[in-house]
Amino acid sequence: MNSAIETVNLTKRYGRLTAVNKLNLNVSANTIHGFLGPNGAGKTTTIKVLVGLLRPDEGVARIFGQEVSGDKPDVRLRIGYMPELPKFPKHLKGWELLDIYGRMYSMSQQQRRDQLPKLLELVGLKGRENDLIGKYSKGMQQRLGIAQALLNEPELVILDEPSLGLDPVGMVEVRELITNIAKEGMTVFLSSHLLFEVQQVCSHVTIINKGVALVSDTIGNVEHKIRGPTTLQIEVTNLTNVLVENLKKLPFVTDVKTEDNKLNITLETREDVRPQVSETITKSGGTIVSMNLIGQSLEDVFVQLIGKAEEEGGRKP
Amino acid sequence: MTKKATRSTLLSSFLAVVRYELLWNIRKKKLYGVITIAFVLVTLTLFLRVILSNIENQPLSANPNFAADTGTGLGTFGFFLFALVVVMNSISGEFESGTIVPLLTKPVSRTTVFLGKIFAAFVTLLAAYTVLLVYLALGSSVIYGPQNNLHLLPIVLFGSIASTFVWMSIILAVGALSKSSMVAALVGIGLWLGLAIVGAVVGAVLGQTWVLAYFPGSGAAGYAPNINSTPLPINVTIPAGLQVSTGTDGIATNLVTYILHPSAEVNFYKMEFMIGSRGGPTYTFLNTETLSSIITRESITIAAYILVFSFIAWLALKRAQVAE
Numbered sequence: 001m002n003s004a005i006e007t008v009n010l011t012k013r014y015g016r017l018t019a020v021n022k023l024n025l026n027v028s029a030n031t032i033h034g035f036l037g038p039n040g041a042g043k044t045t046t047i048k049v050l051v052g053l054l055r056p057d058e059g060v061a062r063i064f065g066q067e068v069s070g071d072k073p074d075v076r077l078r079i080g081y082m083p084e085l086p087k088f089p090k091h092l093k094g095w096e097l098l099d100i101y102g103r104m105y106s107m108s109q110q111q112r113r114d115q116l117p118k119l120l121e122l123v124g125l126k127g128r129e130n131d132l133i134g135k136y137s138k139g140m141q142q143r144l145g146i147a148q149a150l151l152n153e154p155e156l157v158i159l160d161e162p163s164l165g166l167d168p169v170g171m172v173e174v175r176e177l178i179t180n181i182a183k184e185g186m187t188v189f190l191s192s193h194l195l196f197e198v199q200q201v202c203s204h205v206t207i208i209n210k211g212v213a214l215v216s217d218t219i220g221n222v223e224h225k226i227r228g229p230t231t232l233q234i235e236v237t238n239l240t241n242v243l244v245e246n247l248k249k250l251p252f253v254t255d256v257k258t259e260d261n262k263l264n265i266t267l268e269t270r271e272d273v274r275p276q277v278s279e280t281i282t283k284s285g286g287t288i289v290s291m292n293l294i295g296q297s298l299e300d301v302f303v304q305l306i307g308k309a310e311e312e313g314g315r316k317p
Numbered sequence: 318m319t320k321k322a323t324r325s326t327l328l329s330s331f332l333a334v335v336r337y338e339l340l341w342n343i344r345k346k347k348l349y350g351v352i353t354i355a356f357v358l359v360t361l362t363l364f365l366r367v368i369l370s371n372i373e374n375q376p377l378s379a380n381p382n383f384a385a386d387t388g389t390g391l392g393t394f395g396f397f398l399f400a401l402v403v404v405m406n407s408i409s410g411e412f413e414s415g416t417i418v419p420l421l422t423k424p425v426s427r428t429t430v431f432l433g434k435i436f437a438a439f440v441t442l443l444a445a446y447t448v449l450l451v452y453l454a455l456g457s458s459v460i461y462g463p464q465n466n467l468h469l470l471p472i473v474l475f476g477s478i479a480s481t482f483v484w485m486s487i488i489l490a491v492g493a494l495s496k497s498s499m500v501a502a503l504v505g506i507g508l509w510l511g512l513a514i515v516g517a518v519v520g521a522v523l524g525q526t527w528v529l530a531y532f533p534g535s536g537a538a539g540y541a542p543n544i545n546s547t548p549l550p551i552n553v554t555i556p557a558g559l560q561v562s563t564g565t566d567g568i569a570t571n572l573v574t575y576i577l578h579p580s581a582e583v584n585f586y587k588m589e590f591m592i593g594s595r596g597g598p599t600y601t602f603l604n605t606e607t608l609s610s611i612i613t614r615e616s617i618t619i620a621a622y623i624l625v626f627s628f629i630a631w632l633a634l635k636r637a638q639v640a641e
Binding site: 014045048051052053054055071073074076077079081083086087088089090091092096100101103104105106145148 | 329336340421422424426639
């Protein structure tokens with residue numbers, strides 16, 4: 001699959017602070033790739049290198065195979081970029097801004113006339129396009145930011161924290177919008193600190209902390225690779241040693257602990273094995289009162305990964 | 318499917334930046350403030366002789382060359398004010414407000430952004446100065462009778478823009494380097510005030526007129542003895558002839574004078590104040606220089622300032638990293 005974004009040992013420092021540290025990133029074309037990390041992880045710095053606002057100190061960044069270092073308008077022609085909390089000239093009206101940006105993309109007057117109303121409708125700014133941007137709320141500026149990123153129907157859309165400043169309804173709308181633009185064939189690179197947002201809309205994810213990529217894969221693989229063991233908590237009557245021994249003989253059980261009439265069974269599988277466990281307990285003379293499957297959410301994994309990385313001083317696990 | 322990326326043409330990008338910048342310029346409240354000040358300055362220039370004639374009880378004489386001799390009527394202060402207002406936040410303001418981020422991530426080279434901003438400043442000045450010159454020409458005709466040499470006003474227009482561009486390029490460079498409109502404004506004001514004060518001392522009192530020719534501003538004052546000028550109707554002792562400024566702000570009126578008097582020569586004097594004596598200062602002759610050589614040097618100095626400081630501003634924008 002072609003790479004929309006590729007970085008090799010990308011490093012960016014601000015004085016003594018290394019914001020991005022030998023980052024290797026590969027975003028396949030036609031995917032929605034989440035770029036997940038806590039505040040200050042190096043997400044925005046990486047993106048600013050990708051869009052040409054910052055020069056890397058070391059390493060290479062490429063967009064569709066073209067190096068981005070330096071002033072490269074031809075590369076930017078293929079990118080739609082929405083900055084984190086975008087700021088636009090307050091003296092311009094929403095329509096004027098999009099019209100001027102459209103001219104910068106060399107869109108014809110007809111293209112602009114066709115595209116602008118559609119975008120304004122899409123981001124929910126229809127009816128407010130003739131107001132000065134200075135009168136827009138933060139949420140409206142955020143929506144305008146999305147509209148200008150999609151102006152040229154770019155091949156790659158880079159969204160830096162698109163939900164920031166939006167109300168809950170707006171956040172849902174943005175997620176739907178991202179899913180829809182991906183269906184149009186655009187590659188979406190979504191930077192976010194909101195795990196559920198990435199989980200809901202992205203097919204791939206790179207988790208970054210302190211400028212270092214901790215993991216990068218499909219959402220499913222990341223969950224599968226790094227989720228910790230699942231535990232079954234079962235309350236039974238007639239809890240006997242035979243029952244416990246029979247449970248331990250099951251191939252997917254790694255440990256069984258007992259406390260009064262409760263069992264804590266540690267599983268090493270991602271499959272739903274509750275029927276087999278239930279059958280073993282019943283055959284061993286026990287009666288199940290309750291059963292809970294306790295697994296780690298991606299959020300737990302994220303927190304665990306970040307914590308682990310912090311413990312190891314930011315080294316890759 | 319996404320639209321295939323088409324090459325962004327240089328002209329459409331450039332015109333888009335010009336449009337972006339012009340819309341900003343014409344919506345700046347500061348610009349309208351300066352235009353108001355400019356109208357006041359031009360009106361004062363128009364009516365100064367009327368007021369003084371009334372005070373001195375002298376009849377107001379007709380002057381068919383008033384409009385052509387006066388320039389824009391703005392003087393060095395007006396040029397500086399226009400420069401300050403038009404470009405003090407042209408680049409630095411984009412960094413301060415964060416609007417530089419969406420601008421520089423569009424498929425427009427930073428050089429095009431820079432040139433678009435410069436051209437928009439030129440168009441803004443062209444419009445403002447044209448209006449002022451038309452006002453001055455009409456006012457001159459009404460107050461001082463029919464005017465000659467009005468065809469030379471376009472030279473006044475472009476000469477005044479060149480003078481303003483000297484200040485503009487300095488302010489733009491400071492703004493682009495510091496990324497602060499406040500620093501750009503303060504450095505600009507400091508430089509203008511400093512040169513105005515120091516220049517007066519160095520040129521008139523110390524007699525070092527040649528130094529001032531290489532600094533922006535009004536420069537040293539000389540007098541072309543063979544050109545008649547209508548003296549102000551007040552009792553002041555000044556050398557005879559038309560006053561000529563050697564600094565970068567004087568190019569517009571000097572060009573007009575040169576076209577009307579190609580062989581004009583300019584005398585320079587040292588001004589001396591006698592402590593305890595009554596009356597004005599006395600003038601000691603220093604040297605004579607042809608007007609053509611003054612204009613040549615002025616033109617080279619103006620070009621050098623504009624090119625050097627514009628280059629610095631361009632380089633600062635070209636190399637700028639946007640971390641915040």
